[in-house]
């Protein structure tokens with residue numbers, strides 16, 4: 821059973837809701853899921869998972885501060901130990917969505933391996949977005965940690 825970590829930051833709940841739908845999708849696909857708000861996530865969480873999903877809201881075309889804080893805190897403690905670990909990103913936004921580039925760029929610096937296209941949702945996840953998020957969870961769950 822693959823261990824999936826979902827790390828997200830959320831100000832008003834949209835990204836948190838998206839993270840929970842991804843978790844559902846991954847669990848349904850048979851994964852063991854740990855879901856953490858970014859300021860509470862630790863380097864060990866990233867070291868121990870087989871694959872990870874990073875989520876944020878768009879904040880002035882950059883990721884939210886909570887997720888940036890996570891990346892800053894875990895960079896040195898995980899450096900060289902998570903190369904090629906599978907990851908995917910998700911974002912909620914108000915009509916822009918450029919912040920996804922900041923997450924993808926940092927994931928590249930961490931040398932993680934992108935296993936799915938990012939899912940971008942305008943506002944609260946509903947309708948078609950729910951299916952996209954569930955599918956993202958299933959895709960991450962299907963990775964074997966390589």
Ligand SMILES: Cc1cc2nc3c(=O)[nH]c(=O)nc-3n(C[C@H](O)[C@H](O)[C@H](O)COP(=O)(O)O)c2cc1C
Pocket residue numbers: 829830831832833834835836876877878879880881882912913914915916917918942943944
């Ligand atoms: C401080 C701040 C800055 C924002 N900047 C952007 C932005 O540059 N582009 C955009 O599309 N949405 C922007 N938004 C809208 C949020 O990204 C959007 O409402 C998101 O779904 C909120 O997610 P949350 O409920 O998880 O906090 C901003 C919101 C806040 C609070």
